[in-house]
Amino acid sequence: LPEAIRRDISASLAHIRARIFKRAESDMSSAITFAPGRASAFPTLAVVATSFGFALVQLDVSIINVALARMGQDFAADVASLQWVVDAYAIAFASLLLGAGALGDRLGSRRIYVSGVALFTLASLGCGLASGQGVLIAARVLQGVGASVLVPCSLSLLTHECGGDAALRTRAISLWTAAGSVALSAGPLLGGLLVDTVGWRDRKSTRLNSSHIT
Numbered sequence: 001l002p003e004a005i006r007r008d009i010s011a012s013l014a015h016i017r018a019r020i021f022k023r024a025e026s027d028m029s030s031a032i033t034f035a036p037g038r039a040s041a042f043p044t045l046a047v048v049a050t051s052f053g054f055a056l057v058q059l060d061v062s063i064i065n066v067a068l069a070r071m072g073q074d075f076a077a078d079v080a081s082l083q084w085v086v087d088a089y090a091i092a093f094a095s096l097l098l099g100a101g102a103l104g105d106r107l108g109s110r111r112i113y114v115s116g117v118a119l120f121t122l123a124s125l126g127c128g129l130a131s132g133q134g135v136l137i138a139a140r141v142l143q144g145v146g147a148s149v150l151v152p153c154s155l156s157l158l159t160h161e162c163g164g165d166a167a168l169r170t171r172a173i174s175l176w177t178a179a180g181s182v183a184l185s186a187g188p189l190l191g192g193l194l195v196d197t198v199g200w201r202d203r204k205s206t207r208l209n210s211s212h213i214t
Contacts, residue, residue: 043161043172050154051176053117055183057147060089062187067195075133088137092144101152109156116149 068082075081104112123146126139158176162169 042168043158046158046161047172047175050113050158051179053113053150053154054176054180056120057093057150058180058184059187059190060143060147062184063191063194064089066188066191070195070199071133071136075136077133081133081137084137085133085140088140089144089147092141093147096145096148097152100149101156104149104153104156109153109160112149113153113157116146116153118146120146120150 064086068085071077071085072079072082100112100116120143123139123142126142127136130136130139155173155176158172159169162172
């Protein structure tokens with residue numbers, strides 16, 4: 001073949017090889033970038049926000065028991081009425097937990113989680129301003145509704161933030177669970193300190209301020 005044609009063929013083959021190598025390099029880079037779990041960053045903000053919400057719910061389960069005696073004195077309530085202060089929260093929380101999770105899946109976990117925080121905050125304000133045991137029990141029911149929304153949606157948000165990285169998800173959920181366990185254990189001690197120093201109504205206000213942080 002003439003020299004000019006051989007040079008054209010060589011240049012064309014070199015151009016084709018360059019394009020093939022460039023495309024292969026681009027595909028490899030994309031595979032590395034988007035491979036699940038390959039370069040996932042730890043969702044610190046999501047873990048802090050969801051763990052705080054879960055801890056708030058667990059704290060309310062145990063902290064109320066310390067304040068019952070003082071509530072009974074303020075409202076002249078008998079044991080049965082004080083029992084409803086505890087049970088109203090627990091029954092609302094347990095009975096609506098699964099439904100709230102399904103609602104989060106349907107309408108969006110973030111939206112339902114924020115709604116739960118708002119409801120829990122307003123209910124805490126209602127507890128602190130309660131003028132009688134009936135109002136207090138009604139506010140406790142609303143707290144239970146808000147808590148039933150917080151727990152499943154916080155876990156759903158945390159799982160979503162971790163993506164497909166199983167190790168990252170395990171670590172995040174472990175921290176989320178630990179936060180709830182610590183809050184549940186610290187509830188009686190913290191409740192006793194607050195009731196003795198500022199009173200049970202201000203204890204509700206303290207939890208209200210914590211809800212604003214969330």
